[in-house]
Amino acid sequence: MRLPSLSLFLLLYFLLSSCDASSQHTNNWAVLVCSSRYWFNYRHMANALGMYRTVKRLGIPDSNIILMLADDAACNSRNKFAGSVYANPGRHLDLYGENIEVDYRGYEVTVENFLRLVGRLSSSVPRSKRLLTDSSSNIFIYLTGHGGNEFLKFQDNEEVSAHDIADAFHQMYEGGRYNEIFFMVDTCQANSMYSKFYSPGILATGSSVVGENSYSHENDYDIGVAVIDSYTHYVLEYMEKVNKTSRLTMADLFTSYDVPKIGSHPGVRSDLFERPLGPGNPNHPMSEYGRGRGWTVEGGGEWMGREIEAGKNGRVLRETLITDFFGGVVDVDVNNEDDAELRLFEDPECISTPKAPLSPSTNTYSSPPSSRSSSSLLDTLDTYPLLRPSLAFILLGALFVLVFSGMTSGRS
Amino acid sequence: MMDAESRFRDPSSLFFQFDTIRRYIIASYWVLITLALPLWWTTTSIERLPLPTSEVYAQAQKKLEIPLAICVDSAFSSHITSLQRSIRDAASYLDVQAHPGQDCSQFPGYAILPGEQILVEDRKLYYPPSADNLASTLASLLAPKMDHRAAQYSPRFRLSFTLLNEDSSAGQVITSWDIQQAIARHIHPITSALGILHNYTIESQVQYHALLAFEPRSLSNGTVFGLTPEDLTIFINSAEWTLSSSSSNDPVFHFVLFIPSARRRPLTILNSDGTPSSSSAFLIPQWGGIVILNLPPPPPTTLHLDLPDLQSSFSSFSRHLLTLLGFPRLPPSISYSSSSNTSLSSWQIDTLLRQRIHENVIQSHNTLQSTVTLVSQIDGMPVDEQVQSQVQGSLSTLHELFRYASVNLTFAEMLAYSAQALTLSSKAFFHPGMLAMLYFPAEHKYAVYTPLFASAMIPLLAAALREIAAWRKERREARAVGDVREATSGDGPKVDTKSVL
Numbered sequence: 001m002r003l004p005s006l007s008l009f010l011l012l013y014f015l016l017s018s019c020d021a022s023s024q025h026t027n028n029w030a031v032l033v034c035s036s037r038y039w040f041n042y043r044h045m046a047n048a049l050g051m052y053r054t055v056k057r058l059g060i061p062d063s064n065i066i067l068m069l070a071d072d073a074a075c076n077s078r079n080k081f082a083g084s085v086y087a088n089p090g091r092h093l094d095l096y097g098e099n100i101e102v103d104y105r106g107y108e109v110t111v112e113n114f115l116r117l118v119g120r121l122s123s124s125v126p127r128s129k130r131l132l133t134d135s136s137s138n139i140f141i142y143l144t145g146h147g148g149n150e151f152l153k154f155q156d157n158e159e160v161s162a163h164d165i166a167d168a169f170h171q172m173y174e175g176g177r178y179n180e181i182f183f184m185v186d187t188c189q190a191n192s193m194y195s196k197f198y199s200p201g202i203l204a205t206g207s208s209v210v211g212e213n214s215y216s217h218e219n220d221y222d223i224g225v226a227v228i229d230s231y232t233h234y235v236l237e238y239m240e241k242v243n244k245t246s247r248l249t250m251a252d253l254f255t256s257y258d259v260p261k262i263g264s265h266p267g268v269r270s271d272l273f274e275r276p277l278g279p280g281n282p283n284h285p286m287s288e289y290g291r292g293r294g295w296t297v298e299g300g301g302e303w304m305g306r307e308i309e310a311g312k313n314g315r316v317l318r319e320t321l322i323t324d325f326f327g328g329v330v331d332v333d334v335n336n337e338d339d340a341e342l343r344l345f346e347d348p349e350c351i352s353t354p355k356a357p358l359s360p361s362t363n364t365y366s367s368p369p370s371s372r373s374s375s376s377l378l379d380t381l382d383t384y385p386l387l388r389p390s391l392a393f394i395l396l397g398a399l400f401v402l403v404f405s406g407m408t409s410g411r412s
Numbered sequence: 413m414m415d416a417e418s419r420f421r422d423p424s425s426l427f428f429q430f431d432t433i434r435r436y437i438i439a440s441y442w443v444l445i446t447l448a449l450p451l452w453w454t455t456t457s458i459e460r461l462p463l464p465t466s467e468v469y470a471q472a473q474k475k476l477e478i479p480l481a482i483c484v485d486s487a488f489s490s491h492i493t494s495l496q497r498s499i500r501d502a503a504s505y506l507d508v509q510a511h512p513g514q515d516c517s518q519f520p521g522y523a524i525l526p527g528e529q530i531l532v533e534d535r536k537l538y539y540p541p542s543a544d545n546l547a548s549t550l551a552s553l554l555a556p557k558m559d560h561r562a563a564q565y566s567p568r569f570r571l572s573f574t575l576l577n578e579d580s581s582a583g584q585v586i587t588s589w590d591i592q593q594a595i596a597r598h599i600h601p602i603t604s605a606l607g608i609l610h611n612y613t614i615e616s617q618v619q620y621h622a623l624l625a626f627e628p629r630s631l632s633n634g635t636v637f638g639l640t641p642e643d644l645t646i647f648i649n650s651a652e653w654t655l656s657s658s659s660s661n662d663p664v665f666h667f668v669l670f671i672p673s674a675r676r677r678p679l680t681i682l683n684s685d686g687t688p689s690s691s692s693a694f695l696i697p698q699w700g701g702i703v704i705l706n707l708p709p710p711p712p713t714t715l716h717l718d719l720p721d722l723q724s725s726f727s728s729f730s731r732h733l734l735t736l737l738g739f740p741r742l743p744p745s746i747s748y749s750s751s752s753n754t755s756l757s758s759w760q761i762d763t764l765l766r767q768r769i770h771e772n773v774i775q776s777h778n779t780l781q782s783t784v785t786l787v788s789q790i791d792g793m794p795v796d797e798q799v800q801s802q803v804q805g806s807l808s809t810l811h812e813l814f815r816y817a818s819v820n821l822t823f824a825e826m827l828a829y830s831a832q833a834l835t836l837s838s839k840a841f842f843h844p845g846m847l848a849m850l851y852f853p854a855e856h857k858y859a860v861y862t863p864l865f866a867s868a869m870i871p872l873l874a875a876a877l878r879e880i881a882a883w884r885k886e887r888r889e890a891r892a893v894g895d896v897r898e899a900t901s902g903d904g905p906k907v908d909t910k911s912v913l
Binding site for chain 2: 026057120127176
């Protein structure tokens with residue numbers, strides 16, 4: 001008697017909680033990365049800043065945006081319009097503006113710092129550089145730069161691979177650091193960047209299929225370089241239609257992709273994503289998803305996980321709105337005045353200073369500092385994984401040099 | 413006989429070379445390479461200390477049962493079994509021991525006593541014996557569902573109070589408020605009662621120009637302004653307002669007292685049907701609370717808000733704070749005893765403590781499990797001594813908690829244990845040293861290492877092979893000479909060996 005009721009209760013509980021978990025998020029975060037430096041990559045900075053403006057306009061506070069700019073195009077000496085970054089040839093809108101907070105700048109934009117955002121930053125890193133997400137956070141991640149099949153180049157000297165990003169996302173998943181992720185990447189062969197993901201709750205889109213370049217959109221002849229990439233330009237143009245209370249869905253965004261205009265075939269990956277993306281524009285080749293003919297390269301782009309999309313439509317889950325990732329607050333709760341009046345201590349004697357609170361984190365089990373300091377060299381090696389092989393090479397080389405010099409001096 | 417060409421080709425005949433020295437040189441390269449190999453191996457391998465995997469899985473299987481002794485007055489003795497069952501159904505982590513007693517009013521723990529109406533007082537529940545749903549009332553009192561608006565557990569919280577003047581230039585400006593007294597009166601009772609759960613830091617500020625990012629709806633010819641439910645979700649103008657300092661990484665609860673511009677007053681909250689709501693406060697889940705304070709338009713241009721003015725706003729804030737902290741509400745049928753002077757009964761505080769203990773234990777189980785699965789899944793992930801000791805520390809804390817929970821731990825001690833287990837496990841999980849090695853495809857590795865090593869190894873290998881070949885040739889020749897000598901010595905008397913040499 002007791003057992004069935006308990007199991008029924010548990011079943012109900014799990015059903016309810018799973019429904020809650022799939023659509024509940026209370027905060028939005030954005031990570032916007034421009035990974036290439038140098039003046040001729042002006043457009044990549046403009047891409048990231050354009051996204052920055054959009055997410056900020058749609059309600060994500062600066063404290064929840066991690067903006068990584070590998071170079072400072074605004075203050076480049078070749079910039080005729082100092083302190084400004086424009087994304088259109090007419091220079092109508094200064095993306096740099098007056099209220100911008102770059103969290104990682106210049107040489108701070110490294111693969112290591114990007115991957116450490118999952119939560120592996122050392123305790124000395126300030127709050128503004130941290131991605132302090134929890135299990136009810138939706139994260140929008142935007143990458144732009146020069147890339148290739150399954151990699152994106154950082155700073156012209158290192159690269160992050162699709163595997164690394166997939167592993168990083170999985171660490172965030174295991175650590176309960178996100179509810180859903182929307183991953184967008186604008187680079188050559190961009191769709192390969194999301195091909196290795198394996199953690200649930202990730203929706204991904206990219207600018208071009210494997211073996212295809214992504215192109216810049218327009219030049220400004222006064223600035224002298226291309227000012228924005230084509231894919232990002234059309235995404236941003238679409239996002240101008242979206243406001244904070246918009247009901248447009250993700251499928252609306254994806255069905256706005258226009259291959260001839262963009263010049264490459266954008267892709268979508270939704271097989272890891274639980275919620276349906278919405279109906280979208282019925283006249284677009286992609287709107288056929290889940291019902292028959294897929295969205296193929298010939299038709300206008302690439303869609304991974306299209307088969308799963310059909311099954312999502314019958315579910316009770318809410319459609320995915322653009323504002324789920326670009327917005328601010330999801331829902332609020334207005335107080336009811338008929339709540340019982342809260343009675344707290346009234347007599348002043350009771351308003352004493354609070355009791356010394358129990359702090360559970362005072363005595364930790366970390367290893368004693370003496371052992372730490374003695375192995376400081378090894379710690380540095382751990383912190384910079386590339387140091388180890390290079391150290392080995394240096395030592396090996398030093399031994400060779402020693403032997404050589406020993407031999408020659410012995411001979412003379 | 414040797415001609416000149418073959419003399420130069422044979423290294424042993426070069427005037428500046430000696431076989432032994434040359435061989436030492438070549439051998440020294442090989443000795444160095446063999447000596448350097450272990451060094452290369454140790455410096456390039458990742459330190460992956462073993463984690464107590466099986467222990468973690470065994471620990472994760474365990475369920476914490478928090479003992480809960482309730483003295484039930486003999487008037488309710490017939491309800492005891494149904495009472496126990498309903499609490500267990502509501503919260504499987506509670507180990508309820510309800511026992512009948514005659515003098516439950518003297519019992520130090522929880523007691524259920526007959527009374528005329530449903531009342532809570534300290535840890536006593538007065539209940540009319542005639543009423544029948546005691547079991548469900550008790551279940552909702554001891555194990556209510558956790559509010560989704562509550563924030564996740566953190567040992568520290570920061571409370572940030574902000575007075576926002578929407579537009580001081582429009583006329584009236586509030587320059588100061590009795591924030592200290594208001595906090596002392598409305599917030600300190602909560603933080604001290606729940607000080608056992610968290611450590612609180614409080615900060616406050618006043619801002620003078622905080623424009624909304626949208627235009628509120630104008631009602632009844634511009635004399636009243638309204639905020640629709642959609643407006644409320646975008647009320648916080650996060651692009652322009654700085655609501656908390658970023659001095660620490662602790663989670664922040666924001667409390668905003670918004671003074672609408674003198675031009676746009678009164679500003680009311682509208683219900684979804686467009687009628688004005690009676691409330692002027694709203695809560696953003698896990699974020700904080702907002703109160704809109706519409707002041708009557710008096711002549712002075714600057715103003716100080718004193719305690720009575722803040723009374724209603726701060727009572728909303730204290731309600732918000734309780735919600736954000738996950739403080740359970742009393743079921744509507746229950747009222748507080750008139751003799752107690754606070755709305756924070758021991759029933760509720762203890763319930764919150766037990767919920768947080770349960771949450772923390774589950775959470776640290778999950779984190780520990782995630783750590784070991786992740787380490788086994790991702791090969792390039794280092795595990796150093798610190799991670800190992802943090803995982804072990806978390807495990808041993810959990811062991812202690814489980815061992816002593818049923819014996820003699822108070823809820824506060826159990827919470828301290830569970831919080832420490834949680835802190836250690838998440839420290840281990842997010843340890844900065846566990847940054848995995850970057851992935852490089854095998855062909856990249858070959859492409860990088862082949863030009864580097866092939867050019868160095870080919871001459872070395874060639875020299876070694878040639879030297880070995882020369883050495884073998886020499887030995888063969890020496891043996892041949894020896895054979896000849898043996899053969900000739902066998903014939904002793906016939907040939908004079910000295911003449912051959």
